[in-house]
Amino acid sequence: MSPFRKLIGICCLLGGLTCIAIPVATEWRHMQEVNELEEAISMVAASQESNVDTIETEADGFSATELQEIMELEIPSLDLKQYVLNETTPENLNLALTQIKEKQVPGKGNFTIAGHRGYRDGRHFSNLDEVADDELIYLHAGENTYIYKVTSKETIEATDVHVLEDNGVSSEITLITCTPSGKKRIAVKGELIDEVSKLKKIEEPLS
DSSP, X not given: OXXXXXXXXXXXXXHHHHHHHHHHHHHHHHHHHHHHHHHHHHHXXXXXXXXXXXXOOOBTTBOHHHHHHOEEEXXXXXXXXXXXXXXXXXXXXXXXXXXXXXXXXXXXXXXXXXXXXXXXXXXXXXTGGGOOTTOEEEEEETTEEEEEEEEXXXXXXXXXXXXXXXXXXXXXXXXXXXXXXXXXXXEEEEEEEEEEETTSOOOOOOO
């Protein structure tokens, strides 16, 4: 084999290794950031249970106050449980789910949440398109849990924002992620059916 062909072979091999290494390194960095966020949230929760007034902790640029305001979204049928950060930014979307609109209040109007379609199964909203009508969505916020029942799932254009508007009739939740191609969006809607205190046992809500 000529030296030129050997050089081409080495370049191809290095290129292939680079293509593999970059997503692996990115995933590792994201997991480190997520772990740091989870540890900080756990510290805040422990401080609240101990009735500590001053909390001195932060993670990934989040203050203690912001950490206290982070919500959690749970969809049991998808085995999904993810944090919901207050603001949609590229950095926040790499860490968790995010609120799309500012100053949203759980249980009021249309509470909107965005999430990446993670390439690793189970990450973020990678399985959102598998959710079915009538399945339950739990939004844990502070001491309360808001329970929604899935009412619809549709594929929409990336520019179609009507799904984020309040319908003025009922309280609902809207979950948004990309289709596998990334060209369109999947929008899942659920209607609020119950609100319970986290201090009480959550029972299966009435249909």
